[in-house]
Amino acid sequence: MPEGAAALRGCRCCPCGPRARLRGRRCPRRGVCTERVKVCVLERQIFDFLGYQWAPILANFVHIIIVILGLFGTIQYRPRYITGYAVWLVLWVTWNVFVICFYLEAGDLSKETDLILTFNISMHRSWWMENGPGCTVTSVTPAPDWAPEDHRYITVSGCFLEYQYIEVAHSSLQIVLALAGFIYACYVVKCITEEEDSFDFIGGFDSYGYQGPQKTSHLQLQPMYMQIPLDNN
Numbered sequence: 668m669p670e671g672a673a674a675l676r677g678c679r680c681c682p683c684g685p686r687a688r689l690r691g692r693r694c695p696r697r698g699v700c701t702e703r704v705k706v707c708v709l710e711r712q713i714f715d716f717l718g719y720q721w722a723p724i725l726a727n728f729v730h731i732i733i734v735i736l737g738l739f740g741t742i743q744y745r746p747r748y749i750t751g752y753a754v755w756l757v758l759w760v761t762w763n764v765f766v767i768c769f770y771l772e773a774g775d776l777s778k779e780t781d782l783i784l785t786f787n788i789s790m791h792r793s794w795w796m797e798n799g800p801g802c803t804v805t806s807v808t809p810a811p812d813w814a815p816e817d818h819r820y821i822t823v824s825g826c827f828l829e830y831q832y833i834e835v836a837h838s839s840l841q842i843v844l845a846l847a848g849f850i851y852a853c854y855v856v857k858c859i860t861e862e863e864d865s866f867d868f869i870g871g872f873d874s875y876g877y878q879g880p881q882k883t884s885h886l887q888l889q890p891m892y893m894q895i896p897l898d899n900n
Contacts, residue, residue, distance in 0.1 A: 704734055704844055711837050718794035722784045726762055730755070737852065746856045753852040756845045763838040763845070770831035770838075778831060795830035802826040 712727040733755040740748025769776050769783065770793075778792075785791055797804050803825040 704848065705731065707840060707844060708734070711841070714794045714837075718796075719789055719791040720784045720793065721786050721788070723766070726759075730759055737848075741855055744859050746859050749852050749856050749859075753849050753856075756849045756852070760842050760845045763841045766838045767835050770834045793830045793834055795833045797821070797823060799823075799830050799833060800827045802830075 708727055708731055712724065712731070715723040715727060733752055736748050737752030739745070740752065766784075768774065769781070770778050772778055782788075782790065796802075802823050805822045805824070807822055
């Protein structure tokens, strides 16, 4: 094996490549942060499923997929994946701001009459409306004529914290995590870009003096002698 090839193979096996500094020192807590984000989103997804909130369910599902792709991009040093994750975080913040405005009834929004979060296919409300801390649910009979037959008409009282504020707290937490993730994603992209630029500047793998094996021919050209008979006549 040529000496250059041995040096190149040794560099790939040990953490001495151009991105070892980024791998070992600059991104030590990326797995912990990503796990926390996924846990928070999964917790919200569960309660949205219990409340049949179809729009948040779809948004949470997309968010989980993008978080996984962002983690993959960080591990594999793919700036495009991380950039896509950062762009999605902007949309994620926008969505959570809308949810906050919806539950606080900003503008013409109304959490009681608008069925935006269920795509207008059901009259379900947030799971926290009936299961909030200290809430007492009382069934009202007979139900109004406008109430669907598969729904029950209830009154909720005695809640220590109204359900809309719980939903606002969930969305606010997601906004804080998204802002932190956006800053972290920009930092990781900057780190990877700087490492690649410095790696190209020093010549890449050419600095190791690697030269591919050269084929040598074992055939040697020998001079050929021809005897030409001379006519004495």
